Structures are given as structure tokens and as C-alpha cells.
Amino acid sequence: MSPPRPDSPARLTGQVVAAFSRRFLVETAAGALPCLVKGRHLKVVCGDHVEIRRDGDTGVIEAVRPRSSLLYRSDAFKTKAIAANVTQLAVVVAARPSFSPELVQRCLLAAEDQGLKSLLVLNKTDLPETPAALERLAPLVRIGYPLVQLSALTDVAPLRPALQGHTTLLIGQSGMGKSTLVNALFPEARAETAEFSEALDSGRHTTTHTRLHRLDAETAVIDSPGLQEFALQHLDAASLAHAFVEFRPYLGQCRFRDCTHESEPGCRVREAVDAGAIDPARLKLYHTLRRLQQNAAQRL
Numbered sequence: 001m002s003p004p005r006p007d008s009p010a011r012l013t014g015q016v017v018a019a020f021s022r023r024f025l026v027e028t029a030a031g032a033l034p035c036l037v038k039g040r041h042l043k044v045v046c047g048d049h050v051e052i053r054r055d056g057d058t059g060v061i062e063a064v065r066p067r068s069s070l071l072y073r074s075d076a077f078k079t080k081a082i083a084a085n086v087t088q089l090a091v092v093v094a095a096r097p098s099f100s101p102e103l104v105q106r107c108l109l110a111a112e113d114q115g116l117k118s119l120l121v122l123n124k125t126d127l128p129e130t131p132a133a134l135e136r137l138a139p140l141v142r143i144g145y146p147l148v149q150l151s152a153l154t155d156v157a158p159l160r161p162a163l164q165g166h167t168t169l170l171i172g173q174s175g176m177g178k179s180t181l182v183n184a185l186f187p188e189a190r191a192e193t194a195e196f197s198e199a200l201d202s203g204r205h206t207t208t209h210t211r212l213h214r215l216d217a218e219t220a221v222i223d224s225p226g227l228q229e230f231a232l233q234h235l236d237a238a239s240l241a242h243a244f245v246e247f248r249p250y251l252g253q254c255r256f257r258d259c260t261h262e263s264e265p266g267c268r269v270r271e272a273v274d275a276g277a278i279d280p281a282r283l284k285l286y287h288t289l290r291r292l293q294q295n296a297a298q299r300l
């Protein structure tokens with residue numbers, strides 16, 4: 001890649017703060033600029049650092065700088081990039097609507113695969129059901145994931161230290177309060193929020209686009225649409241095992257190199273489960289995800 005060109009009136013560099021299929025909003029030294037992309041093959045994602053040729057009040061993205069990370073989400077049909085250059089994932093949950101601990105874990109696994117730090121954010125601590133939600137997160141806290149508890153409607157201060165110096169992607173199911181957190185952190189953001197449906201015990205998928213908000217030169221927060229599914233087909237077996245942080249000390253130690261940690265003799269991972277060092281539910285999740293991966297591979 002050629003060295004970055006200095007900004008001139010016609011040439012600018014910037015960061016993509018919003019992506020709407022083929023249209024983008026890019027934050028540059030000269031302000032936010034609506035942009036299109038040159039050609040059909042250049043893939044541009046929220047968070048990308050890009051080179052732009054300016055053309056009046058709009059610009060054309062001509063190149064994307066190398067990314068430090070790229071997070072994907074997949075469902076049964078496709079894999080799609082969510083955001084680039086994220087340094088940390090914050091999985092947002094709340095007591096209501098109820099959340100899926102498995103979905104939370106899938107997000108954490110995707111972050112581990114990209115070598116990203118993660119944290120858990122338990123929002124809506126004003127709700128009386130909060131202790132039960134906390135209990136459901138406890139196994140993840142035990143294996144080392146930091147937890148921040150707060151109420152976005154009351155005080156967002158407990159989250160600020162964890163954000164400093166990072167580009168944090170807020171991710172989670174609909175209705176957990178991601179956009180409410182963003183509005184508390186960035187009063188000028190005015191992100192749309194909506195009450196969740198009590199009847200369906202679910203959010204209303206209010207946020208439809210990923211949006212980056214800058215706190216200072218080193219710190220940014222990205223709001224993203226609520227997740228319903230988070231498949232991990234894009235991880236192979238070895239990456240998947242490695243994404244389980246607490247398995248790592250035992251990987252490569254089993255008697256058989258290609259151990260599936262299912263029923264082989266001399267399996268160090270299963271021994272660790274028996275010794276109480278690994279939560280059996282996590283090994284079970286590993287096997288479930290492994291099977292889904294194999295089924296997906298067979299379909300290809």
C-alpha cells in the first residue's frame with residue numbers, strides 16, 4: 001500500500017461513521033462528508049479509515065486502509081461485516097426484555113477470534129429483576145470477562161473508564177438499551193430508542209444502521225442494530241476451541257492431536273471439566289457450535 005497522501009482540498013482521509021448500503025458518512029478534518037464508493041469491488045464498513053476524492057459537497061471513497069480488526073455477524077444465510085477497527089466489544093444485556101446467555105457467548109467468541117477485548121454491560125440495574133440477570137452472567141464473569149453494571153437512564157459514568165482509549169462496539173439483542181447508552185454518552189447523538197414489547201419480551205429492532213460516535217481522539221463508541229442470531233460459521237474448529245478462553249491452557253495437551261474433546265481417552269479439556277476448572281455448559285456449547293459448523297460445511 002502506498003503511503004497515505006497528505007490531505008489536499010480534493011483528497012481527504014477520514015473514518016466511516018455510518019454506512020447505508022452504498023452510501024457512507026465519513027468524518028474528515030473538514031467535517032462530515034457524504035460519500036459514495038468507487039467501483040463495485042471496494043468493501044467499506046463502518047469504522048474503516050478511507051481515502052476520499054472530494055467532489056463538491058460529496059466525496060468518492062477510493063481506498064480503504066488496512067484494518068486492525070473486522071467483526072462479522074452471520075445468520076443461516078450469509079456472513080456480513082459489522083464494523084472495522086474496533087478494539088473492544090461491549091455486549092449489552094438487561095433483565096428485561098430477557099436475554100440469551102448463549103447469544104452473549106457467541107458474541108464473546110467472535111471477539112476472541114479477532115483478538116479483541118470484551119466486556120459485559122448489564123444495563124437497567126434499576127429493574128428489580130437485575131439480580132437474576134446477574135446470576136446468568138456469573139459463569140462468564142468467573143472466566144474473566146469484566147462486568148459493568150449501570151442504568152443508562154440514571155448514570156452512565158460507570159462505563160466511561162472502560163471506554164477510554166478504545167473503539168468499542170456496543171452489541172446485543174434488541175431492547176437492551178444500546179442506543180440509550182449512546183444518547184447518555186453523546187447527548188447530541190439523538191439516537192432513536194423505543195420501548196420493548198412486554199407481550200413479545202423483545203425489542204423492536206429500532207436501530208437499523210451501525211453508527212460511530214467519537215468521544216475524543218482515541219475513544220469512539222459504535223451503536224449497532226439488535227441481534228437475533230449470531231452464527232459462527234466463519235470460524236474453523238481450531239479457532240473455535242481457541243475462542244473459549246478457559247480452554248486455552250489445555251489445547252494441544254490432549255493425547256490425540258485431533259481430539260474433539262468428546263469421548264477420546266487422555267482428553268485434557270474433559271479432565272479440566274471433571275476437575276471443576278471448566279464449566280461443563282461451556283464444553284457443551286463448544287460441541288453444539290462445532291456440530292453447527294460441520295453441518296454448515298456440508299451444505300457448502
Ligand SMILES: Nc1nc2c(ncn2[C@@H]2O[C@H](COP(=O)(O)OP(=O)(O)OP(=O)(O)O)[C@@H](O)[C@H]2O)c(=O)[nH]1
Nearest residue numbers: 152175176177178179180193194195205206207226
Ligand atoms: N428501566 C430502564 N429502561 C431502560 C434503560 N436503558 C434503556 N431503557 C429502555 O429500554 C428500551 C430499549 O432501549 P433502546 O436503547 O432502544 O435499545 P437498543 O438496544 O438500542 O435496541 P435496538 O436498537 O432495537 O437494538 C427503551 O424504552 C429505553 O428507554 C435503563 O437503564 N433502565
Ligand SMILES: [Mg+2]
Nearest residue numbers: 178179206207
Ligand atoms: Mg438501538
Ligand SMILES: [Zn+2]
Nearest residue numbers: 254259261267
Ligand atoms: Zn481433548
